[in-house]
Amino acid sequence: MTNTLVIQGTLLNDLRTDIIIKDNTISAVGQQLAVPQGAEIIDGCNTAVFPTFANMHSHAPMVLLRGVGDDTPLDLWLNNHIWPRERRLDDEAIYWGTRLACIEMIKSGTTAFNDMYFRLPAMAQAVADSGIRAQLGLNLFGNADELDTFDPQPHPLVSYSVAPHAVYTVNEHGLRRATLFAQSHNTAFHIHLSETQKEVSDCLAEHGCRPAEWLDRLGVLAALGPKIIAAHSLHLADDEVQLLGNHGCTVVHNPNSNLKLGSGHRFLMAELSQAGANVTLGTDGCASSNNLCMLEAAKTAALLQKGWRNDPTAAPAALVMEMASRHGFAALGLKAGRVEAGWLADLMLVDLGNLAFVPNHNTLSNLLYAAHSDAISTVVCNGRVVMRNRQVEGEAEVVAQARRCASRLMG
Ligand SMILES: [Zn+2]
Missing domain, CATH: 3.20.20.140 (Metal-dependent hydrolases)
Structure with missing residues (x-):
């Protein structure tokens, strides 16, 4: 069965845009796209999208x-x-x-x-x-x-x-x-x-x-x-x-x-x-x-x-x-790095409520010259959401185990 993910109403090149991802690939990018049945929907309103x-x-x-x-x-x-x-x-x-x-x-x-x-x-x-x-x-x-x-x-x-x-x-x-x-x-x-x-x-x-x-x-x-x-x-x-x-x-x-x-x-x-x-x-x-x-x-x-x-x-x-x-x-031999149909679904949403994007005269400039990584709210890799609203699965355990291993190195 195809896994479908739809990001609705995110800003892409200054236009409110919908993005449809089927399995690991971006299948459509455009305005007001019909949502395929059974798709998972991410509300992209108040975000902008960039390649990862x-x-x-x-x-x-x-x-x-x-x-x-x-x-x-x-x-x-x-x-x-x-x-x-x-x-x-x-x-x-x-x-x-x-x-x-x-x-x-x-x-x-x-x-x-x-x-x-x-x-x-x-x-x-x-x-x-x-x-x-x-x-x-x-x-x-x-x-x-x-x-x-x-x-x-x-x-x-x-x-x-x-x-x-x-x-x-x-x-x-x-x-x-x-x-x-x-x-x-x-x-x-x-x-x-x-x-x-x-x-x-x-x-x-x-x-x-x-x-x-x-x-x-x-x-x-x-x-x-x-x-x-x-x-x-x-x-x-x-x-x-x-x-x-x-x-x-x-x-x-x-x-x-x-x-x-x-x-x-x-x-x-x-x-x-x-x-x-x-x-x-x-x-x-x-x-x-x-x-x-x-x-x-x-x-x-x-x-x-x-x-x-x-x-x-x-x-x-x-x-x-x-x-x-x-x-x-x-x-790396991967067709990724663009938010376009036919490209691998590796992309991120940035939070336009973050102060680096206020005001937002130029989204790309704000990302590169003003923002820190805390403005990045959601990350998709190979069509799968790996961070949602700054939450990454398993983070607490990884942090605890890494601290333990790091102190062992210094002992
Ligand atoms: Zn090196």
Whole structure:
């Protein structure tokens, strides 16, 4: 039997609109649509509808380490604060950490995320129990021996990728092996690329070329092209912008993480887009960005472009919202990110009674520049309501279990 959901009278592009969702797909969008028999009705009056976000770079379980070792230099932060605690993460902590991350994402309008971590079966179960989408990348180091035992378990809304950590932590053999694995299993290849100036100078010293050039020289770009998801891509020379663009790679800008870790802020958004790269947005893990809010990431991304270019027309709101939504879904192979018939039903309602929308001269501008995630009232993923009037099923239990697991890590 078809499950039908009707959202009545929500604001879409300044028009009162009805939306009919059949199973996981938007089947009709228009004014005063006839309600199919047996449909569940959501009153959209006093709301506006937007596509949900795709967070294209995260380490979901790190939500358990939120706030740990803040404001310390990167090497001390990793060695003294993060890595000793990460070694204590067992399946139980990974599961509840991922559940907590999913609730935070749902409450801030994200219905898909592209992650990089370990203990993927526990993560996949948590994602499946949360009702949102994820592409989980197996973190690889050194020779990529983690691939020996990689046996991903299928879940309907979960896909997998290989995720070599970076060019400075995975050697040539490991990068080649990850590439072959991604080719033969048709998975994405998710990597941290050119996050810091030090990564670039170390790569130049070791290989005589810059990180994106190194991937090109190893044949990774030619072999995988659009299957490559390059997080950060912050310190790029002109020829690297062209390389990533020519191969149709996805790049992920994580402005809050880059700013907080002091990594840099001159992300080449327009240049990468013009070169042909798919530009998307992410938060990075909660130990570095401290929350998983894509609305906040999108606002920072827009403000940074305007700021460092001295140009208020840079990164207009509509473009930044596309990067935060449709571009990310496209990289995940999903036709979502638009509220139109024939697209996947991943959408959110924002409360026009929230002060950020008073007055409401420009709904999109109010969402990006004025609102916080508490304005998001209802979230639909794959045709299913995962948050209704800010209520997410199971939240109290997840919060209690995640607190318990987090204090165990610090003990
Ligand atoms: Zn990261």
